[in-house]
Amino acid sequence: MGYINKKLKNIIIDMDKSFSISLGVRKWVKKSIYPKHNLIIKSKSGCYCTNCHKEFYSNAKIYEYITCPKCKENLQVRKCTLQYQAFIDDFRIIDYIDGCFILRGFEVKSTYNNFKVNHNIAEYQRLVIDKDKKYLLLSNIYKMFLITQSVCHNEKHTKWRLHNNYYSHWYYSKGSIYWGELKKELEGSIYQYCPIERVISNYTGTDEIENILQRILNYPISFELLSKLNLTNLAIKCNCFKNKGSFEKRFGVTKDCLPFMIKHNITITELNILKTIKRKNIKIIRRLNELSCFDELAKYLDMVKALDCGLNTGNEHIYRDYLDMAERLNLNLKDKQVLYPNDLMKAHDKLLKQLDDIENQEIVEKIKIRYEELKDNTYQNEKYIIYPVPTFADLIAESSMQNNCVRTYNKRYAEKEVDLYLMRLLNKRSKSLVTIEVRDNKVVQSKIKNNNDCTKEQLLFINEWQNTILKGRNIYA
Numbered sequence: 001m002g003y004i005n006k007k008l009k010n011i012i013i014d015m016d017k018s019f020s021i022s023l024g025v026r027k028w029v030k031k032s033i034y035p036k037h038n039l040i041i042k043s044k045s046g047c048y049c050t051n052c053h054k055e056f057y058s059n060a061k062i063y064e065y066i067t068c069p070k071c072k073e074n075l076q077v078r079k080c081t082l083q084y085q086a087f088i089d090d091f092r093i094i095d096y097i098d099g100c101f102i103l104r105g106f107e108v109k110s111t112y113n114n115f116k117v118n119h120n121i122a123e124y125q126r127l128v129i130d131k132d133k134k135y136l137l138l139s140n141i142y143k144m145f146l147i148t149q150s151v152c153h154n155e156k157h158t159k160w161r162l163h164n165n166y167y168s169h170w171y172y173s174k175g176s177i178y179w180g181e182l183k184k185e186l187e188g189s190i191y192q193y194c195p196i197e198r199v200i201s202n203y204t205g206t207d208e209i210e211n212i213l214q215r216i217l218n219y220p221i222s223f224e225l226l227s228k229l230n231l232t233n234l235a236i237k238c239n240c241f242k243n244k245g246s247f248e249k250r251f252g253v254t255k256d257c258l259p260f261m262i263k264h265n266i267t268i269t270e271l272n273i274l275k276t277i278k279r280k281n282i283k284i285i286r287r288l289n290e291l292s293c294f295d296e297l298a299k300y301l302d303m304v305k306a307l308d309c310g311l312n313t314g315n316e317h318i319y320r321d322y323l324d325m326a327e328r329l330n331l332n333l334k335d336k337q338v339l340y341p342n343d344l345m346k347a348h349d350k351l352l353k354q355l356d357d358i359e360n361q362e363i364v365e366k367i368k369i370r371y372e373e374l375k376d377n378t379y380q381n382e383k384y385i386i387y388p389v390p391t392f393a394d395l396i397a398e399s400s401m402q403n404n405c406v407r408t409y410n411k412r413y414a415e416k417e418v419d420l421y422l423m424r425l426l427n428k429r430s431k432s433l434v435t436i437e438v439r440d441n442k443v444v445q446s447k448i449k450n451n452n453d454c455t456k457e458q459l460l461f462i463n464e465w466q467n468t469i470l471k472g473r474n475i476y477a
């Protein structure tokens with residue numbers, strides 16, 4: 001549980017003084033939620049609707065949903081032997097107090113028993129939305145046990161506690177919203193003329209209402225202006241329009257775009273695309289809006305042309321990789337043939353191979369240098385010889401003969417992160433025997449085929465080499 005600071009403490013006191021469940025709320029819940037919390041009870045003599053208390057005849061099956069012919073409510077049909085059934089729904093009240101929006105979370109719990117349904121309302125959470133913070137207050141009637149939460153309708157609310165882990169998404173407020181209190185509460189504040197209810201209740205995007213409310217707290221003038229222009233999707237993102245001055249400064253497009261923007265109630269991402277392509281074509285804009293790499297691709301491409309050339313959500317990532325490689329290979333990114341290849345996949349694979357070859361070529365050169373640096377560590381007796389890996393090809397060959405992963409060491413060997421040596425029988429120098437990995441002049445691994453350990457004799461020789469040759473290097477290094 002979190003620490004309740006003084007400001008929040010005062011808000012809690014103010015809320016407890018002025019918040020209630022008004023008659024308006026009760027009427028609204030009675031109309032919008034209670035009717036759904038009912039059943040049609042079927043017995044031999046007919047059907048009974050617990051909502052309108054009327055009887056009628058129907059051949060509907062048990063568990064089926066049917067519309068009551070009297071009250072027109074769509075309800076589930078259950079047997080008359082049913083003992084108990086509960087219905088749960090959430091709703092919210094939005095309030096404004098002390099410069100904060102409050103989303104009050106309620107649970108409606110209705111229980112069926114003996115042909116009757118009882119309804120109960122309990123407020124279990126308050127989300128306090130400040131200009132820069134959000135606080136989730138939970139009532140003592142809100143019970144959490146491991147991952148399950150429930151509202152205890154039998155208990156009385158006594159105090160609020162601050163939940164500091166409100167970011168866990170399931171704590172967010174949910175349910176339909178009662179707006180009836182807000183208008184009066186906003187009177188006299190700078191939010192008085194913000195059409196918050198109209199904009200938010202018609203919004204179909206994915207932004208959380210708590211985030212939208214916080215933006216409105218911070219940018220009420222932008223919000224009001226954009227809403228009044230009927231650019232409600234942009235009003236939702238009123239924080240993105242902080243620039244003052246001309247239309248172009250505010251929106252990044254010329255003023256003649258305004259009717260188009262209003263007509264399609266464009267979103268912020270659609271506006272960014274309009275800014276880039278400068279074409280008032282909503283079909284193209286919405287197609288481009290589906291791309292997740294739009295910004296990266298638009299750095300290089302004329303996006304409208306790219307669409308014509310086959311860019312789509314299925315190949316955009318390949319296209320991005322392709323352009324990325326083209327840049328690394330210093331290809332001319334002004335050349336239309338580079339930018340819009342006829343066969344994207346083929347062009348992509350071609351560049352990938354070129355990059356691979358270049359990288360391998362670098363490794364080949366570096367390994368040659370490594371050999372020159374390490375060749376003085378070569379050591380032999382009458383049976384064995386140890387010498388550094390001379391070439392990239394030798395490394396690959398050793399790897400496949402030994403069936404080990406030394407191949408993946410090539411880069412680290414080339415970059416001097418490890419030293420790699422081969423140990424062979426003097427009379428069979430072409431056949432691999434032991435691969436030795438050395439770091440800081442110490443043997444860290446010596447493996448024979450299939451990553452098995454060496455024989456005692458081999459180990460003795462490796463030790464001797466380490467003690468006489470490598471240790472000496474350490475001293476004089």
Ligand SMILES: [Zn+2]
Binds near residue numbers: 053054070
């Ligand atoms: Zn009915």
